[in-house]
Amino acid sequence: LYTSYASDKYNSDKVLACIDFEPTIIVCGRSLVSETRIRKAVSAWEKLGYSFADVLYKDDDDECIESEEYGVIVITKPNEDFDHKYLATTKRFAIKLDEQDYIIYSKIYISNKETKKERVLEHEIGHAIGWDHFNTRYHLMHENWNEGGHTITGINKSSYDKKCSK
Numbered sequence: 426l427y428t429s430y431a432s433d434k435y436n437s438d439k440v441l442a443c444i445d446f447e448p449t450i451i452v453c454g455r456s457l458v459s460e461t462r463i464r465k466a467v468s469a470w471e472k473l474g475y476s477f478a479d480v481l482y483k484d485d486d487d488e489c490i491e492s493e494e495y496g497v498i499v500i501t502k503p504n505e506d507f508d509h510k511y512l513a514t515t516k517r518f519a520i521k522l523d524e525q526d527y528i529i530y531s532k533i534y535i536s537n538k539e540t541k542k543e544r545v546l547e548h549e550i551g552h553a554i555g556w557d558h559f560n561t562r563y564h565l566m567h568e569n570w571n572e573g574g575h576t577i578t579g580i581n582k583s584s585y586d587k588k589c590s591k
Contacts, residue, residue: 442519442526442555443589446496447478450550453489453501454482458540463500466546469565474582475554493518495529498553500546503534512539512570515552525589528555544573555589556580 450467452458460482467477478496483489492499507514513535519526531553539545544565551566559566563574 439557440555440585440588441557442517442528443585444528444554447476448496448498448531448554449478450480450498450500451489451492452480452482453486453499454484457502457537458500458535458546462540462546466550469547470550470554473577473580475585493530498531498533498550500533500535500549503536507534507536509536512536512542512545513549515549517553517555528553542570544575545570548573551580555585 450463452463460480463480467480471477483492486501489499489501503509503514513533515531515533517528517531519528521527533546533549533553535545535549548565548570556566558568559579561567561576561578562572564576564578565573566580567573
């Protein structure tokens with residue numbers, strides 16, 4: 426098992442794109458992410474000052490996966506493009522306004538065997554709201570799961586807002 430998250434091109438301790446809304450998280454039925462696991466991951470980000478509009482569960486996988494609504498984070502099983510050497514990957518869909526990228530919606534693809542693994546969902550939600558990898562050992566946003574951990578330095582909401590207001 427290659428224990429890495431799908432990485433962005435850079436590893437820069439920064440926000441790659443910003444959100445200007447409270448995202449709704451949509452969990453696709455086939456993703457097998459439990460309510461307990463989602464609550465724990467969302468709670469970790471709420472403790473850092475972030476807000477989420479709602480968490481919804483959709484049983485219709487096709488409708489869920491096709492969802493490209495503004496303001497959502499969709500969590501689902503990997504599609505055919507998923508590289509299974511990764512635990513999970515997040516794709517952000519954004520537009521550029523005034524030299525800043527703004528997220529429209531995000532999709533988290535997580536393999537079934539990784540849905541219960543500690544920190545994976547928290548890490549991917551970080552990408553879904555715009556955070557890049559942190560090159561700091563034991564950091565939640567470290568690109569390698571084995572070198573990551575629970576350190577959250579630099580990713581609270583006030584740090585995010587400062588980076589997004591530039």
